[in-house]
Amino acid sequence: MSKLEQNLTMESKTLESSLSVPSVQELSLKSSQKVPQRYIRDDGDDVFSTFPSSDPSLTIPLIDKAKLVNADTQQDELHKLHLACKNWGVFQIVNHGVSSLKNMGNQVKRFFDLPLHEKKRWAQKPGSLEGYGQAFVTSEEQKLDWNDMIFLKSLPIQNRKLDLWPQNPPEFRETLEKYSEEMREEAISIMSFVTLALGLTDTKISESFSEGLYDIRMNCYPPCPEPERVLGIIPHADNSGITLLVDFGDFPGLQFLKDGKWVGVQPIEGAIVANIGHIIEVMTNGIYKAPEHRAVVNKMKERLTIVTFCYPSPSMDIAPAKKLIVEGNQQVYKNMTHAEYFDRFFNRKLDESFIDSIRL
Template sequence: MNSTPANLESSLSVPSVQELAFQRPEKVPARYIRDQDGDGIIATYPSHPSLRVPFIDMAKLVNADTHQKEELRKLHLACKDWGVFQLVNHGLSNSSLKNMGNQVKRFFELPLQEKKRWAQRPGTLEGYGQAFVTSEDQKLDWNDMIFLKCLPIQNRKLDLWPQNPPEFRETLERYSEEIREVTMSVVKFLTMSLGIQDKEISESFREGLYDIRMNCYPPCPEPERVLGIAPHADNSGITLLLDCADFPGLQFLKDKKWVNVEPIEGAIVVNIGQIIEVMSNGIYKAPEHRAVVNKLKERFSIVTFCYPSPHMDIGPADKLTGEGKVAVFKKLTHAEYFRKFFNRDLDESFIDSLRV
């Protein structure tokens, strides 16, 4: 891969994977094939059977009288040992989750020319297309996406928000507001589980940035040779993922083994992003994860990247660096953090670039 820094705030235009899948090719085009990268065939299934992503019950976290202490302990271990958990009883209704999933499915079912009405423009990642394609010889992921900045409201570019299906905008608006409430609760309990009781951190997510990426992973004739999304860690505070399938496609790296996240109706997958890794002074890790694809079935997912307020500096929490504890990461302004992320070398570790 080209190691010169590339500005990642825009993406080159590439063909729709959905359109490619409609043609029912027997073979995958060379640009999508990943098994020549030196690690052989991609081990899609099964993932390691002895490992299972932890579950956290928000109802128990909220219940200070009985279950909270034990659930906080489980949350701490999930974030420290895994960096990811499935959240149940989070407060979003099943109908709200289903509505959002249906709108995304209906958008991707539109004819290509209709979807292209909301295509990415030069110089931005927002809209319908692909992310982080910076060169003509780069390997491509087996997915199509639409990426939209949802909160704060003034960040929205409504000319890129689909008006078809007719309820798409209204559903996305409502969903992003509900996700913000869940995020603030999760971050509040994360700070409690770290023992720092810092309301400023969770409150900063009230004025934070919420960007939503909706993915379509079409069926693939050679699923063991491609990736839906290549391995990466998120640069967010936390990431909340709604899986709209009844079969696994999301995998997290645990103890050098890829582990499937089994979709559970009504659950939201929460993973730590690199901002919380920094704020926790490395106690919680942003985990590496990827998406794999299916030979016969299409899969949709809705991923919300949740960031603290732009006024919040990004650095280790004060209570985790005093009294002889050394800061592992530098303190950066919000703007410095994003500038570093969008202008980095693609083949260098972003999190390592933030270390002291």
């Protein structure tokens, strides 16, 4: 069962909104020695996993996009991609060609460096997750993550709520528009290679991402006086098709659970961390699984990340590919429409695992 689901209460009937909570950046400036009790995770809270850190020799797989597009090296790199998706559910990709990473990172830093009253101009509104604030806070007693975020629906364009798109810094909106388009192209490209790695010749899955939904979450993890007692984000798996993360930290703050151990992702400048979401887990009939991951924080250093959640077209059913259901390999997950999938996710029972709830 997801630790996120275990930790939420039933005070909210849906996860599509979040209660207002204090700015962690402001707490970080004021809390020189102690962390407020509501953020402490080592006092019997089972979300603070006792899984050990892994052998540092374990590293997240690295995929070279240049080798995927080169006919001479494609097959070997596709094999590496298949093993990465099958055994890890996550990989770092280099030589991808997305040009706006650094510029977008600068805009995000400038936004989080604004005074609190200025950031609050784009604060979340009741009944919505979009805007500046926190995600999935459904109770006044709930333990909190050590991060601030701004979450925006980016594509298709008609999904945008521009009243929540910051106008300060001045180039934020323009940069995010370009970044969104480049991330959509990258998602389509990555998914085309993922389906090839899986042995599927049907391009329907990858093509569905051209008309898909793209949501972007920008995170700030401020320095923490007691980093060993808190979590930046609690362990969870993503409900996306694929998630593309850009890390602007210089320490392994992102960790994935592998064989009972947390494995830190060492940031590579200019790389994108791609992980499988529940939708692709369903579509691959469980061959590729959405990995559990979390964020940890640092005593001295701030960490910024930009996370793009990529979903297939709303017209695409969320169901296992028929070619992957063969004799001796029964269908594992239910057939759902896009709407049914999201209805199940946002209105699920909080005492059960989401992925388990959609198994046959």
